[in-house]
Amino acid sequence: MIQFVQNLIDALALGSIYALTALGIGLLFGILRLINFAHGDMITIGAYALIVPSADVTARLLIGSWTPAAVIIAISMIVVVAALITDAAVFRPLRTASSPTLMISSFAVSYIIQNGILIFYGARPKAVDFWSGANVQVYIGELRVPLLQLITLVVTLVLMVVLTLFLRRTPYGVQMRAAAEDFRMAQYLGVRANVVIGLAFAISGILAAAVSMLYITQSGSLTHQMGVPLALFAFVAVVVGGMGNLTGAVVGGFTLGLIVTMLQAYLPSDLRAFRDAFAFVVVILVLLIRPAGLLPARTTIERV
Amino acid sequence: MRAFMIRYQTPVLLIFILAVIVAISDIGGLDSLQVALTEMLIRVLVVVGLYVFIGNSGVISFGQTGFMCIGAYAVGWATAEPGFKQVMLQGLPDILAQNQWPFPVAMAGAIVLPAIVAFLFGLAILRLNGIAASIATFAFLIIVNSVYSNWDSVTAGVSSLVGIPTVVGPWVAFGFAAAGIIVAYLFQVSRYGLMLRATREDDVAAKACGIHSVRMRLVAFVLSAALVGAGGGLYAQFLGILTVDTFYLSLSFITIAMLVVGGMGSLTGAVSGVILVTVIVQLLRYGEHGVMFGSTQLKMPESSSELGLGVLLALILVFRPNGLSGGKELTLLGSSKGGPRETVSAAAGPTLQSDSNAVASETTS
Numbered sequence: 001m002i003q004f005v006q007n008l009i010d011a012l013a014l015g016s017i018y019a020l021t022a023l024g025i026g027l028l029f030g031i032l033r034l035i036n037f038a039h040g041d042m043i044t045i046g047a048y049a050l051i052v053p054s055a056d057v058t059a060r061l062l063i064g065s066w067t068p069a070a071v072i073i074a075i076s077m078i079v080v081v082a083a084l085i086t087d088a089a090v091f092r093p094l095r096t097a098s099s100p101t102l103m104i105s106s107f108a109v110s111y112i113i114q115n116g117i118l119i120f121y122g123a124r125p126k127a128v129d130f131w132s133g134a135n136v137q138v139y140i141g142e143l144r145v146p147l148l149q150l151i152t153l154v155v156t157l158v159l160m161v162v163l164t165l166f167l168r169r170t171p172y173g174v175q176m177r178a179a180a181e182d183f184r185m186a187q188y189l190g191v192r193a194n195v196v197i198g199l200a201f202a203i204s205g206i207l208a209a210a211v212s213m214l215y216i217t218q219s220g221s222l223t224h225q226m227g228v229p230l231a232l233f234a235f236v237a238v239v240v241g242g243m244g245n246l247t248g249a250v251v252g253g254f255t256l257g258l259i260v261t262m263l264q265a266y267l268p269s270d271l272r273a274f275r276d277a278f279a280f281v282v283v284i285l286v287l288l289i290r291p292a293g294l295l296p297a298r299t300t301i302e303r304v
Numbered sequence: 305m306r307a308f309m310i311r312y313q314t315p316v317l318l319i320f321i322l323a324v325i326v327a328i329s330d331i332g333g334l335d336s337l338q339v340a341l342t343e344m345l346i347r348v349l350v351v352v353g354l355y356v357f358i359g360n361s362g363v364i365s366f367g368q369t370g371f372m373c374i375g376a377y378a379v380g381w382a383t384a385e386p387g388f389k390q391v392m393l394q395g396l397p398d399i400l401a402q403n404q405w406p407f408p409v410a411m412a413g414a415i416v417l418p419a420i421v422a423f424l425f426g427l428a429i430l431r432l433n434g435i436a437a438s439i440a441t442f443a444f445l446i447i448v449n450s451v452y453s454n455w456d457s458v459t460a461g462v463s464s465l466v467g468i469p470t471v472v473g474p475w476v477a478f479g480f481a482a483a484g485i486i487v488a489y490l491f492q493v494s495r496y497g498l499m500l501r502a503t504r505e506d507d508v509a510a511k512a513c514g515i516h517s518v519r520m521r522l523v524a525f526v527l528s529a530a531l532v533g534a535g536g537g538l539y540a541q542f543l544g545i546l547t548v549d550t551f552y553l554s555l556s557f558i559t560i561a562m563l564v565v566g567g568m569g570s571l572t573g574a575v576s577g578v579i580l581v582t583v584i585v586q587l588l589r590y591g592e593h594g595v596m597f598g599s600t601q602l603k604m605p606e607s608s609s610e611l612g613l614g615v616l617l618a619l620i621l622v623f624r625p626n627g628l629s630g631g632k633e634l635t636l637l638g639s640s641k642g643g644p645r646e647t648v649s650a651a652a653g654p655t656l657q658s659d660s661n662a663v664a665s666e667t668t669s
Binding site for chain 1: 364432435439440444446449451454557565607610614617
């Protein structure tokens with residue numbers, strides 16, 4: 001029983017990173033129908049912004065050595081600016097483009113960022129010692145709870161609540177939801193499309209910055225493709241949870257974390273190597289049973 | 305005869321363009337060019353395979369690269385050195401492990417095995433729509449990658465499968481690419497292809513006309529898997545060595561990018577996208593190796609060719625969001641009765657024709 005609860009805690013920890021990433025991807029998908037593969041690279045940018053730009057193997061902290069509040073503000077601003085640049089340079093000219101074109105252009109953006117980082121920072125992974133004080137274990141009875149996972153979980157829930165309040169209670173939030181519901185109609189009613197979309201990119205940037213700081217504290221290493229698997233899993237989480245619905249994105253993230261962790265714990269040892277195969281079989285089964293996701297949003301149901 | 309020529313001008317023109325490219329480089333005789341050319345022709349087959357499903361159904365599939373993997377390993381099992389197979393791949397049945405099968409048998413395997421897998425998998429997932437279907441195909445890609453990387457007794461796991469005879473050169477690859485273009489075109493103008501295209505335009509209206517959209521998609525999915533699988537089989541016999549991670553996300557993205565850059569709505573788009581992206585990559589590679597200008601060598605920094613490819617892809621999409629071909633087919637003779645039959649419309653005739661002529665001059669220049 002203790003073991004099961006322990007697994008559950010690990011699942012929550014993994015799931016909260018996925019959920020936080022899925023929030024950023026889900027937000028943009030809801031408004032733009034953009035499958036933003038470059039979101040993972042926003043996370044990478046946030047992580048690389050912590051260190052001194054150089055191709056050396058050992059990374060020296062630059063922004064990362066400031067006080068936590070300053071780090072959070074600086075990294076968030078850098079990632080927000082990067083996200084706004086991608087919007088202005090690539091996605092704004094493509095407002096009326098089809099969804100596959102948008103997706104491939106986000107892939108092109110992702111490719112540009114990864115190879116740009118490769119040129120300036122070199123290809124070898126770098127070890128980083130960032131906020132490693134948070135990597136301690138807290139014992140609750142017999143349960144082992146890593147402090148960092150607790151922080152991640154709290155940050156995820158807080159950001160989700162703040163974002164939901166923003167979307168429901170503020171004028172900009174209402175405009176954003178209106179744009180997500182029916183973009184052209186919202187424009188007719190005076191919603192300034194580019195402001196709303198820029199704001200959505202900025203928020204997704206803040207979310208990506210949060211992920212990059214939490215993730216780098218946990219993993220302690222930098223590679224130019226570190227954001228890619230996170231974005232892919234989060235993207236799957238968004239679809240499994242229910243598209244165009246932020247609660248769905250979070251639920252999807254936790255579901256994915258749960259599936260992966262439980263398979264790792266309970267698959268027989270000779271099948272454990274095939275964990276990802278089993279995990280994605282489960283994903284397909286979930287989609288077959290609930291094609292619109294676990295918590296379908298009203299707006300994604302197609303009307304005739 | 306003229307009606308026949310008009311109806312089939314697009315595949316004939318596309319094959320002719322490819323033949324000219326192969327013939328010129330054959331006379332030029334550069335070895336490095338031959339390698340790049342063979343790879344390009346294999347990719348034409350693969351992207352045309354992608355087009356058969358993605359272009360006609362409108363559903364993005366990330367999973368076709370998985371079929372390429374299945375096709376490539378089918379060839380590996382059939383043609384690798386028996387000595388290697390008996391030591392490294394002990395899970396193979398004797399009929400594969402003790403023999404080295406000839407090219408046609410191996411290619412048949414590379415076509416049939418992916419088609420069977422596609423049929424079974426497609427039966428399960430093709431009733432999903434839009435993005436959910438895309439995610440399911442993405443899940444399929446990860447499943448194939450995970451199974452093939454870890455099923456050590458049959459695939460040699462993360463180490464590579466070696467000793468496949470490298471019998472594929474430009475002309476063999478050209479033959480298969482041409483066959484792929486013909487098959488894709490015949491499908492596109494067949495009643496199944498037209499019905500599938502109707503579901504792409506408006507699923508509900510197509511259903512109301514009595515079109516069974518899941519069945520149409522399944523036909524295209526299996527055909528697509530067979531073509532892509534053949535591409536994988538050729539790739540195996542081009543490289544002579546197989547690793548599972550060759551057939552994963554980056555290949556999946558680059559092939560889909562080729563299709564979208566060319567224009568995913570037409571066969572011309574599929575072929576021109578491959579040619580364009582290959583040319584860009586080659587030019588950038590030359591730039592990275594350095595160009596001599598008098599006595600000074602101009603050289604771009606390392607991995608800048610990837611950066612350049614990303615920038616160019618983004619630029620092409622920004623300026624031509626519907627791809628190079630804009631969803632039209634390459635024609636010379638006008639499109640009175642031939643070509644995609646849905647464009648037959650008296651009012652739209654002249655404008656369409658001038659448009660497609662513009663495309664024709666653009667893609668050939």
